[in-house]
Amino acid sequence: MSSHYEAPIRKPLIEGDKSYHDITVDIARPIETPPNKDWWIAFSIALMAFLWGVGCIAYTIGTGIGAWGLNKTVGWAWDITNFVWWVGIGHAGTLISAVLLLFRQKWRMGINRSAEAMTIFSVIQAGLFPIIHMGRPWLAYWMFPIPNQFGSLWVNFNSPLLWDIFAISTYLTVSLVFWWTGLLPDFAMIRDRAVKPFQKKIYSLISFGWTGRAKDWQRFEEVSLVLAGLATPLVLSVHTIVSMDFATSVIPGWHTTIFPPYFVAGAIFSGFAMVQTLLIIMRKVSRLESYITLQHIELMNIIIMITGSIVGCAYITELFIAWYSGVEYEQFAFLNRATGPYWWAYFFMMTCNVVSPQIMWFKKLRTSIIVSFVISIVVNIGMWFERFVIIVTSLHRDFLPSSWTMFSPTFIDIGIFIGSIGFFFVLFLLYARSFPVIAQAEVKSILKSSGENYKKLRDNHE
């Protein structure tokens, strides 16, 4: 027992009187029982939204990008807003699984699996938008440096858009193998419990024949640690490069050196909000309150508060630097952002992202599930507006007043966005019924140090 000591001041991360077998049973339950009516209702809604999105995408590809509300002045709008929003959401998954692993934070173990799933599903949504935006998505492979017959016309490695291709593809694939490697022991657990032959076959296939030999575990832990070490700078680089799509341009409002850290903080902020939204529902529906505890929710709220404040600092720094730079174009861009025709978007961004997370300073509010849920939704809306503000307000008043205009989305723009949310939830709902949603092998390894029953046992001995 001595090797499992943890300071009594730390709150338990696994509530109730759980044994190793109880953890197995609790985590296998959602997979082994048929989904209830609520799941089917949620799934049908998500599927309908997804299909609506597919229709809108088909229409866009059939008629061209003119189906969107873009015009000569505002050439980037909802598409890129959605792209950055989804990529940002993805970042929390890697942060939870990689950065918190390096910092040896045990509380990540209750939430890392779902957060990583969210990463992968949201990066898929993100990837959709630039590909549709190409207009001819069947030529998407032209983005890769493939020897070709066009006079050997290569891609431009000076372009941040190309950096993005490499960053996002690396991020998606590395996150996927990180997730899957962690899943092997848990799939094996489901496989060894399965009674239905078909289920057994599927889980045998996807668990890659994992058996849990001592040497395998040794390698497994080393691989997880090194992957975490690689994924940590990777996740920072991905949103840095996304921000460079804007920061390396010469457009006032985009051309700012603060963008990389500011975007990364914003990404973590919005990602944690999305994890919060998903897990508050999932812990209730899948009866996982013992593993995703109020302590987890509170810690996530604290991160939301901190990153929200960093983002707030960045907003204010931007305003200050615009004034301090003495560049009139910069000054106009930021003044116009806050007081111009899109003032309401700026106002939404400021209240949702800077003001709303500040209520987490109060212990009573950050330990309330309802408040956490509401704030997480508010933050997600706010972060969408942040990207919209950066992209559209910087473009709609360009250097020639004769081309000044406004952007209004068509129903196709809205449809594709709703479709991507639908697609995300279709994937997540399927995941919640077929994957072990908590890294049970890892949770078992902290049961003796952080389980409520074991902590009580130790307290009584002292």
Add this chain to the structure above:
Amino acid sequence: MNKNNLHVLFDDDDILLDAIKKIKEKKYHINEVYTPFPVHGLDKALGLKPTRISILTFIYGCIGFTIAVLMMNYIMIVDWPQNIGGKPSFSFIENMPAFVPIMFEMTVFFAAHLMVLTFYMRSRLWPFKKAENPNPLTTDNMFLIDMESGDNLNKLKVFLKKTGAVSIEVIEKDDNEK
């Protein structure tokens, strides 16, 4: 001489570690240990050598970095140097800052994927691979030691019971195998 295999089940990781120490002291041979989760100190108790996979990963990363440098040098500088946006591409060193993001991404890409592939190959994990754990409970809550029985089976059984084993199963080796 009777050389059977024993499958000894434990239901607790601390008892397992103590038992392994005692078994090792008595000089019995342990073939394999199966656990449902990573038990800290198990590799040391068994005397497993540290894994060298992170050294390989470093090499994989260097390969990725080199490929990125060579690729971008060939494409942007050697094959068709162009003047894009007033930033001519005539020398690698001068253009290098623009190549840093992709050098980094390719280093990570190669290091991560080749490391995971190496892990899967070395630990024999791939689709359609049949699981070889002797008892399905070892992915749930049981810990299994697969060991050789030695000469005196009854004495060993008493000894193992004393170390905290929950059940001991004797696996008779086929005569054909001998």
